[in-house]
Amino acid sequence: MGAGAAGLATAIFLRRSTPARSVLLLDGARSPGAKILVSGGSRCNVTNVAVSERDFWGGRSTIVRRVLRALPVAETIDFFREIGVPLHEEAGGKLFPDSNRARDVLSALLREAAAVGVTLVTGCRVTDIVRRTADTTDNARFRIITSRGDLRAHAVVLATGGLSLPKSGSDGAGLAIAARLGHTIVPTTPALDALRLAPSDPLHRALSGVSQEVELAVRIEGAIAIRLTGALLWTHFGASGPVAMNASRHWLRAQIEKRDVSIAVSFCPGEQLNGVDARWTRLAGEHPKQAVQTTLATIVPSAVATALLDALAIDGRATLAHFSRDDRRRLSRALVEWPLPVAGTRGYQYAEATAGGVAVTEIDPATMESRLCPGLYLVGEMLDVDGRIGGFNFQWAWSSGFAAGRGLALQPPPGIPSA
Template identity: 55%
Template sequence: MPRVSTRLDADVVIVGAGAAGLAAGIFARRAAPHLRVIVVDGAHKPGAKILVSGGSRCNVTNAVVTDRDYNGGRSTIVRRILRAFPVEATVAFFRDLGVTLHEEAHGKLFPDSHRARDVLDALLQGLASAGAELRPGHRVRTVTRRESGTGFDVVTARGPISCGRVVLATGGLSLPKTGSDGHGYALARAFGHTIVPTTPALVPLCLDQDASAAWRGNLSGVSHPVHLRVVSDAQRPTHVDGAMLWTHFGVSGPAVLDASRHWLRHQIEGRTASLRANLLSDTFETTEATWLSHALAHPRQQVGTTLAALVPAAVADAVLACVHVSRDRTLADLPREDRRLLLHTLTDWPLPITGSRGYSYAEVTAGGIDLREIDPATMASRLAGGLHFVGEILDVDGRLGGFNFQWAWSTAYVCGTSMAGE
């Protein structure tokens, strides 16, 4: 395949050396070794997000990945991209790079070394071995079509680079201190692309401090299993099971992180939504039946004692404070109204959420480049020939568990290998 032009500085410039950009560089050079591929990044030490991922252990992917693990753009498009580079391919890709993976709880795959650093080093080494050039400290300001109409001028903080094709791998807005500050959206918008409005996702949520002041007390640091429902006035509820962690600002933990994007999407799309927590595994009806038979057998037991057998003591105190029931009340003395309010709160507690902790605490971005404007066979723009997109910049966000990295690897593969055929 001939080069796009011998007068250009590069055949392909990949903007962003995060997970998606580094992998796209490797796949592009492996598929088309004759192409000159340059990966530029504004950061002086790219890959910061990989280093902090998975508690510095990098949850590389998941044992089972399907389109149902993702939100955002059309699931048929997501499915097609995932199938082009499934989990088995990811495992083999990293094995070839010298990183073997093992499975942990919830199907999460981590490097055997437990070191995110090894994942980043392997990608950097893989990029160099594949023959692509990495240019850190090259923040891209603009990408424009060349006057000749062939190729692009990528203007970086250290001067322009002319090239035949551009891959935008600039991530979204999550953890902006790593360099992913959303500028990629502006670069895409300049070519007419639509940005589905963004919100943080996989992000802790804040509680109304005034509304929760009376009951938050000693909750901070307490974690327990919960069933969360995100309920809106317009759509079917979203259900999430997992651990919830109470914090000084509100709630976090896996269940809340997974629920967060749904609550935030309702807000941005103008729907009223609430986050409701079931602290028990049962419905109100079952819980009430169990409670009543327990009260018959133990009429003198105090409500606080009964509750403490069901949820952590601090949570029991919070629920009681919330419904204004004394923990010393005996089961026999608890009026029907109070009992029902207490059990409703235990099984369907509307948490007074005010918002999220924002992009600085988000693991990923919901929203981004509209998938309908991308060819899923190549990750190429349908609006601007020669422009491609990979990774988090796209309108796809995965749930917790390695799914966001899998999206980075799969999109990088589809994009990189397509370079051979164009």
């Protein structure tokens, strides 16, 4: 159930390997694949040239690695080429369809699903799945309760996504079903979400629309938990762009764990306070008559230079020769460690992914079959795995779908789903 990226992949790969197997794909939405359509700015960042377990958080890295290996990137590219969606590479190794149209990705998946004989039923919401006792003559292990009546099936795949973008049809109902079937749900939070900053932050409103390369340091209980680099986009509400969105899940996880968390920006990625300070001293020797503001605008975008100097109450017209040691040190520190007063994130309506979900230790990574409920398979975003921005979440959907398709193909002969 769930005809998003992971459900479609599972159904296609299962039918491709065992055409005799009857596959019924149910989706609560009238038009499935809404997230594929909106993804990557409607261009769909299908995957990335280099994907490894290090691109994911949550879960357990050895399990993530095994699942990714089921369908590596090269084979994913081949698969999309085969179904008429050649991909090309862009900055950061991101792979997009040559047509730059997410609609083409979804259409090709739906076309391939139909071609291999998947029966897709839309507008059919699953409200529960109940295990049946083994006495049945039809060999169906599950009763599937849907908005359009009950079904029976030998095996069931849960591919209902997480909680992000609930209007797409992914609202966490599948997680509740997994929990009722005995699974542990690692508490969920939005992931890949923009950061809301407190009104006291002097930068974001002044800089709304400005983008720059930065490094974010996420500190938990005083120690640096992770450093992330990339583009930060200042907005009227706070900070967005890939680096802020990647940071969001770390901030939110610490919050739900009630741990002290803070995020600081370095406008000079990879540099230390002493190095930046020494740079100012050197520049003062080389260009004593140059204004502080002019010099700062060679390090950060000009609008950021103005906003930083305003926030620090430093006169940017002063020449480097007259730049006081105290102001120089304050500016150097601000450049490497500018605290972001994070007030929260924008929430599931805006988040591109969900952190948390079904505990992956309860899944066999070779087949995606539940270790607790034989015949139940779980794939995609509903698992406790979330990737960073760059095509990784879709790769997780394709790879876990492939592994499940392969696993289901190995199942002993099933009963036939019946209405």
